[in-house]
Amino acid sequence: MASNPENAVLTPSFDVERIRQDFPILSQQVYDKPLVYFDSGASAQKPRAVIDAISNVYETEYANVHRGVHYMSQKATDAMESSRESVRAFINASDVREIIFVRGATEGINLVASCWGRQNLVAGDEIILSVMEHHSNIVPWQMIAEQTGAVIKVVPISDEGVLDMDAYNDLLCDKTKIVAMTHISNALGTITPMAEIIRMAHERGALVLVDGCQAAPHMALDMQALDADFYVFSGHKIYGPSGIGVLYGKAALLEAMPPYQGGGEMIDVVTFEKTTYADLPFKFEAGTPHIAGAIGMGAAIEYISGIGLENIAAHENDLLDYGTEKLSGINSLKLVGTAPEKAAILSFVLETVHPHDVGTILDREGIAVRTGHHCAQPVMDRFDIAATIRASIGMYNTREEIDVLVAGLGRVQEIFGR
Amino acid sequence: MNDGLTDLYQEVILDHSRNPRNFGPSENADRTARGNNPLCGDRVTVFLNLDGDEISDAQFDARGCAISLASASMMTEMIKGKSIEDAKALFEKFLALVTGENGLEAGPDLAELKTLSGVKDFPTRIKCATLAWQAMVAALDGTDQDVKTE
Numbered sequence: 001m002a003s004n005p006e007n008a009v010l011t012p013s014f015d016v017e018r019i020r021q022d023f024p025i026l027s028q029q030v031y032d033k034p035l036v037y038f039d040s041g042a043s044a045q046k047p048r049a050v051i052d053a054i055s056n057v058y059e060t061e062y063a064n065v066h067r068g069v070h071y072m073s074q075k076a077t078d079a080m081e082s083s084r085e086s087v088r089a090f091i092n093a094s095d096v097r098e099i100i101f102v103r104g105a106t107e108g109i110n111l112v113a114s115c116w117g118r119q120n121l122v123a124g125d126e127i128i129l130s131v132m133e134h135h136s137n138i139v140p141w142q143m144i145a146e147q148t149g150a151v152i153k154v155v156p157i158s159d160e161g162v163l164d165m166d167a168y169n170d171l172l173c174d175k176t177k178i179v180a181m182t183h184i185s186n187a188l189g190t191i192t193p194m195a196e197i198i199r200m201a202h203e204r205g206a207l208v209l210v211d212g213c214q215a216a217p218h219m220a221l222d223m224q225a226l227d228a229d230f231y232v233f234s235g236h237k238i239y240g241p242s243g244i245g246v247l248y249g250k251a252a253l254l255e256a257m258p259p260y261q262g263g264g265e266m267i268d269v270v271t272f273e274k275t276t277y278a279d280l281p282f283k284f285e286a287g288t289p290h291i292a293g294a295i296g297m298g299a300a301i302e303y304i305s306g307i308g309l310e311n312i313a314a315h316e317n318d319l320l321d322y323g324t325e326k327l328s329g330i331n332s333l334k335l336v337g338t339a340p341e342k343a344a345i346l347s348f349v350l351e352t353v354h355p356h357d358v359g360t361i362l363d364r365e366g367i368a369v370r371t372g373h374h375c376a377q378p379v380m381d382r383f384d385i386a387a388t389i390r391a392s393i394g395m396y397n398t399r400e401e402i403d404v405l406v407a408g409l410g411r412v413q414e415i416f417g418r
Numbered sequence: 419m420n421d422g423l424t425d426l427y428q429e430v431i432l433d434h435s436r437n438p439r440n441f442g443p444s445e446n447a448d449r450t451a452r453g454n455n456p457l458c459g460d461r462v463t464v465f466l467n468l469d470g471d472e473i474s475d476a477q478f479d480a481r482g483c484a485i486s487l488a489s490a491s492m493m494t495e496m497i498k499g500k501s502i503e504d505a506k507a508l509f510e511k512f513l514a515l516v517t518g519e520n521g522l523e524a525g526p527d528l529a530e531l532k533t534l535s536g537v538k539d540f541p542t543r544i545k546c547a548t549l550a551w552q553a554m555v556a557a558l559d560g561t562d563q564d565v566k567t568e
Binding site: 031353354355356357360361364371372373377380386387411415416418 | 421422423424426427429432457458459460461481482483484485540542543546
């Protein structure tokens with residue numbers, strides 16, 4: 001097929017049509033049109049392997065975990081702890097005790113802001129964020145800053161959406177205690193130079209929490225190479241279930257932190273005089289966990305790993321390039337977020353049509369995009385806009401679907417051009 | 419192509435959204451209220467002047483979609499000269515129109531607002547059409563709280 005580069009298969013091992021068959025929902029029709037799902041950045045669809053894994057838990061191996069001596073409890077515990085090991089391998093953490101199951105990235109950030117923050121922040125300490133953070137990586141820090149008297153500093157970005165590393169360097173100082181920053185911006189798609197961000201923070205004695213929600217489904221992660229202190233991501237964005245996510249933390253840091261919530265599972269010995277806490281990771285997992293969710297997320301990780309994140313990234317980058325080229329050809333369309341280092345997000349506005357109206361018209365064409373501020377109002381303000389249209393790319397999207405999107409935008413112009 | 423879109427985006431709606439009437443902030447309003455749609459970040463502020471029980475002037479300032487701008491624009495035209503009670507009653511009728519409730523007999527008093535009836539087939543957009551109206555009612559009630567759609 002070398003004579004036809006438009007349709008060339010980039011990686012022989014990656015067959016998007018075969019992958020699409022793994023996702024039952026992709027055969028759905030909406031308004032009598034094939035579903036074109038460009039909202040994986042909000043939540044990804046689920047492959048059969050994940051759906052089956054969750055059904056299988058309830059049909060064959062369900063009971064509460066870490067409790068009973070009975071057979072089913074042991075089976076469920078083994079399955080859940082096997083998922084924890086899958087997560088460890090997925091992000092190359094050195095120790096499975098560093099993998100804390102949480103409800104999602106939001107809970108992971110709240111846990112660190114609350115537990116680490118209450119113990120380590122005092123008035124005048126500084127927390128560094130970027131202007132392109134998701135609200136979930138802003139508000140928990142505002143809450144702990146209010147409680148402790150710590151101060152939030154914000155790293156700006158360029159008009160392309162590139163993090164201003166000089167400004168970051170200038171903001172880092174002896175008062176900086178923690179840097180909390182996204183690995184890939186959900187609103188712009190910008191990939192931040194995280195290894196460098198972490199190295200610079202560590203030189204100043206500050207810790208780094210990474211919001212990896214958008215990174216985990218798009219790039220291979222290596223906690224030991226990255227040297228992140230905390231890293232969070234959500235199961236539902238990596239083709240797993242919602243209600244489950246991961247907080248990675250260096251064991252020494254987690255061990256020094258107080259528990260987040262009190263309850264069952266997180267204890268060692270309880271008396272009314274004194275309670276001692278369980279070891280990692282259970283110290284941070286009070287209450288019966290989302291057992292099927294954790295097992296489903298483990299299945300998602302096995303599925304992704306079977307395809308290979310390098311192959312997924314190559315496919316998605318091809319779509320990103322193709323989509324960028326096609327969208328750039330539309331008059332009156334402006335891409336928001338054009339950083340050279342970018343992944344999986346096509347965020348844009350039309351000169352004369354509000355994103356909400358665009359979203360409604362695309363919806364009737366069967367195209368699912370996100371319109372709005374993407375839970376990142378400060379970065380919308382940065383570009384002086386209220387909202388964008390965001391087409392986010394998943395492993396199952398195709399060039400043909402980009403063409404459908406472009407045709408849908410033609411329909412928008414037809415309706416609004418009257 | 420009958421997908422409801424040309425019903426939703428009728429020319430009169432596009433005209434109001436491109437050239438909104440009574441648009442811009444007012445310095446001397448008797449009553450002001452803001453509406454905020456936290457879902458999409460859209461905002462509207464409604465400015466009213468009262469002459470006794472009558473709305474003598476109405477203006478709005480907003481950033482929003484075609485539906486919200488057109489609805490707000492038409493609203494300011496329609497409520498001018500109406501009593502507080504009649505303006506609120508009009509909102510109830512308009513609400514029934516855009517939510518498609520109880521087979522409403524639109525009647526002549528809805529006039530141009532009837533062009534917004536297509537919204538009822540787009541449930542996610544109903545709050546776009548009603549935001550300015552909720553702000554208007556809040557302004558009349560003199561509540562200081564911002565109106566939210568959520």
